[in-house]
Amino acid sequence: MGAMQILFLLAAAAVLGAAILVVTSRNLVHAALWLIVALFGVAVVYVLLNAGFFAIVQVVIYIGAIAILFIFAVMLTRQIGGKDGGSQNHSTWWVAALLSLLLMVGIVWILSTWQGFATELPALANEKELISELGKSLVSTYLLPFELASVLLVAALIGAIYVSWEKSR
Amino acid sequence: MQTDWLYIGLFLVVAVIFAGAPLIIAGLLSPRKPNPIKSSTYECGIETVGETWVQFKAQYYIFALTFLIFDVEIVFLFPWAVAFDQLTLFGVLSGVLFVFILFAELLAAWRKGVLEWV
Amino acid sequence: MSFLNDPIGIIGNWLTNLMTGWGLAPGFAQVITMTIGAFVLAMSGLMLVVFTIVMERKLYGRIQDRFGPNRIGPWGLLQTIPDMIKIFTKEYITPAGADKVPYNLAPILSVGGALMVWAVLPFASNIFGTDINVGVLYIVAVGAIGALGIILAGWASNNKYALVGAIRAVSQVVSFEVPMVLALLVPVILARAMGVNSIVDAQSESVWYFLLSPVAALIFFISSQAEVGRAPFDLLEAESEIVSGFQVEYSGLKFGWFFVGEFLHAFTISALMATLFFGGWSGPWVKAFPLLGVFYLLIKSFAVYLIVILMRIALPRLRIDQMLNFNWKFLVPLGLVTVMMTAVIEKAMPLLNVSDTWAPFLRVGAHLLVNLIIIWVVAVILRKTFARREPPVVGQPRPVAVPPPAPAPVESPAAEMP
Structure with missing residues (x-):
């Protein structure tokens, strides 16, 4: 180790x-x-x-x-300050526990059949090249998601404004 | 590379030691005689009223939210700036378009009156 | 001679060899050498604060027509040392109802956050902690940790003034981070690298980036001032409104630590300003004698720091609405425009097919021209918006009391007497 x-x-x-x-x-x-x-x-x-x-x-x-x-x-x-002294558990917590256990088993099962862990990755260039590769692919391969991310965040901002601002006026 | 990050990690430990050790030493050197009046809340000599953690207006939160959205978007631009020489003109212009969308967003927020302090 | 050229590298090698000679594993020896280097760097950072405090107090005194500290040491230079001894022996008063862990963590974060920047600050071409390839973003990240300290201090003190200070601190620090990151993007575009030392390298080969983008330099300077929270942006600790805000319940060295953190951070941002926009260690003969770089960097940093101090002394505090308006309606749009313009020009330059001898001059000229145009447009807009209007004339001033007419001249007694 x-x-x-x-x-x-x-x-x-x-x-x-x-x-x-x-x-x-x-x-x-x-x-x-x-x-x-x-x-x-x-x-x-x-x-x-x-x-x-x-x-x-x-x-x-x-x-x-x-x-x-x-x-x-x-x-x-x-x-x-957490003045409430009550229990932090919901009465049906065991349902949630069961569901999350099922979910975890599912994820483990899917991941164990995935080939990605076994395949060898291509060798990486040095670190500096890594960042510029990222920048290059942002505006070529992933151009649409890149611009869409910007638009999406605009939508997020407008939503936030709508929810918390208009009503307080 | 990772040796650089090892140095950053070591520096983090050293910085915490440098910032923490004098506080402990001063704690050992200094007297300690607390009494109820001394350790009461200091609000200009007037007795404090009610709970400390009062509510603030939601406007502060809107500013923080606007900041978050801008911060996330600008961080995208740093790899773009590093790769500047290897980009095509189209690549640079799409980055500029990205900044322009940010600008439009700012104008929209301005127009909506989010940036007004009331 | 070779020792003078690369002292840190030689000492480091010697230490590592010494420890491997004792039988330590080479990797482990390297870690110990790095730790020693980090200790020396952090120590020198804190030692520098001792002198910046004296410098600031001296200047404060002179400008307010006082002497400033002048008793201990030559010209009062050692004044900070008795102050330190005093503050070390002061009692810690922990307010009742304070949230203990965040309360004690806050001063550590405040100093540690400012100190962490020093890990990437290049003092000479071969004297620096490390040059990680994301150095510029690292500076932003570490600044956020310092802000966290202030928030925690205000929140944990169980005091309404402190809480108001914390809320103000969050909105200020958080808002001004946007133009700061935007301004930092400009040197990254110009140098095509994020490492701090790489940016200085790029500047030593071309020109200072202050000449290429004075607007970005100004934005960075102002917004980093706000990030530190010094006057005129000190409304998070406004003494006259909220009795020092977030630090009102701190005493002894815990209070002093916020003080040290503020001074250290102020000097650090001056050094960053000098590094990113004024060429850092680059200067004449620095290729032959790298050690000169330390001297150049210190000169430049202290010159910037002088302006920081003068700003603190001269300018009154902003109100919170003024502060937020100034940020969101002035600095952020200005920063966005600057980034767009810089990117377009930087890419358009090579397309012009200018010969290699003239290309650098053209680059500087184009950038400078565009920056001047931006400044001019901003000035015109500001003039239109904030033109000082004459107060409306309601009526002509009318005297309330009319002076009595002058008495008739008394004839001289000599003429009456026969």
């Missing part, structure tokens, strides 16, 4: 532990903080996969924007 495996296991354990704490902590801001830890762990996994650009985008977008948005949203709500 090399240093890479150890680092990967540590990062994966951190992601899992933090994710469990996200859903179990009663204080909403603490949940958001644990979410940041989980997202950071995912960034570390990206680095270990030699995908530095995605790691940094993970930090910029997910931690720098989305997590801050979450904290903001939490600040705008009442009942942050």
